[in-house]
């Protein structure tokens with residue numbers, strides 16, 4: 001899809017007119033549609049009305065963007081319109097944005113671009129609509145210059161699409177090496193650094209927790225290291241450390257999960273994908289920030305070689321861990337990646353993202369990620385940005401009370417309390433144990449928001465969570 005600005009209304013097969021509630025311009029509707037009779041359209045959020053020009057061969061789509069409270073979600077309205085109607089479009093459509101401010105235009109374009117994500121890429125090719133081809137044209141009509149708006153929205157949507165593609169990819173395809181290759185290719189394309197520690201590097205460096213989780217799989221674990229900094233980095237620019245959980249498939253290991261919904265555990269690298277997408281987007285937008293993104297990738301498989309409940313393992317931090325439940329694997333790979341980023345990069349801020357617990361979903365449903373932080377300013381910033389970009393988080397406590405739950409008789413810490421209580425909190429407390437003395441750390445348990453039901457797929461699918469939120473947070477804190 002090519003999105004470009006045009007000054008003049010040139011003939012196209014369809015004109016889309018996005019409208020905000022309370023600002024429905026009936027004169028403009030009449031002018032574009034050629035229909036003179038009264039047209040009832042309230043511009044409610046996601047309301048769609050299709051009109052046909054009486055003499056010219058073209059359709060006019062009125063698209064409701066809703067009220068002020070829908071402002072951060074307007075992209076969903078335009079994505080829905082394109083998702084529903086794209087089969088009717090052959091090569092060129094127009095987006096009439098003359099009535100909108102640039103923020104709303106950005107939202108509408110982002111949604112259109114997101115609609116070009118084709119989840120059914122393994123389906124037989126014959127039915128693919130023209131809309132999904134590279135040379136399908138979207139011409140944006142607007143009064144002011146929209147080049148920057150278009151560029152930023154397209155880059156943002158494309159990074160989100162990359163995240164969705166990785167999360168929706170089947171687990172036999174996206175083995176750890178696949179995620180590593182993705183990062184290397186993206187880094188090359190957009191001009192940032194990427195490096196991969198393979199299993200023998202991990203052994204040498206002592207990332208034993210990551211190795212333990214991956215030891216039952218024939219696809220060995222990797223640590224993906226990415227870094228973006230602008231050409232002329234200022235000395236006072238803070239360094240952000242992002243860490244993602246990259247479990248390419250989570251069977252639970254020997255503490256095996258049930259069969260119901262097990263296929264959805266391909267999404268257990270959602271935190272890692274968020275980190276990869278965010279670093280890519282920062283590089284594409286050439287942001288004035290310094291960011292390091294680490295993703296700890298492994299497959300948590302069932303095998304004679306799998307790590308066991310009862311095992312005591314080492315970790316990069318030097319702390320020993322007693323394994324109580326092999327399904328609490330995410331915190332183990334994160335423990336190593338967190339200790340690694342702290343020791344080797346000394347970032348001013350550390351933010352980790354993980355589809356870490358079912359408990360985060362039980363607590364907040366699919367409406368918000370669970371946020372934990374030892375720094376109020378960092379927490380407030382992430383919360384605020386979550387609302388701005390429609391990727392909400394809600395803060396939860398790191399009370400000291402939960403510390404005894406993780407005490408082990410034979411090792412420094414155990415990976416599960418054994419209690420069916422406050423699972424998202426105890427998981428966060430486990431991570432805190434490995435970042436303890438870092439003053440500005442935040443943990444986002446995104447199990448409920450990275451992947452879920454939507455109007456764009458029949459089964460659960462990826463949401464593209466991460467790049468927008470992380471870029472917004474880094475821009476705010478720099």
Ligand code: BES
Nearest residue numbers: 268325327328355356357358359416447
């Ligand atoms: N990957 C899961 C968490 C998860 C659950 C993500 C549902 C998305 C949807 C994680 O590794 C896990 O299995 N967590 C366990 C931890 C428990 C064994 C301590 C959980 O939450 O039940």
Ligand code: ZN
Nearest residue numbers: 250327328329
């Ligand atoms: Zn698990």
Ligand code: ZN
Nearest residue numbers: 247250268330
């Ligand atoms: Zn998991």
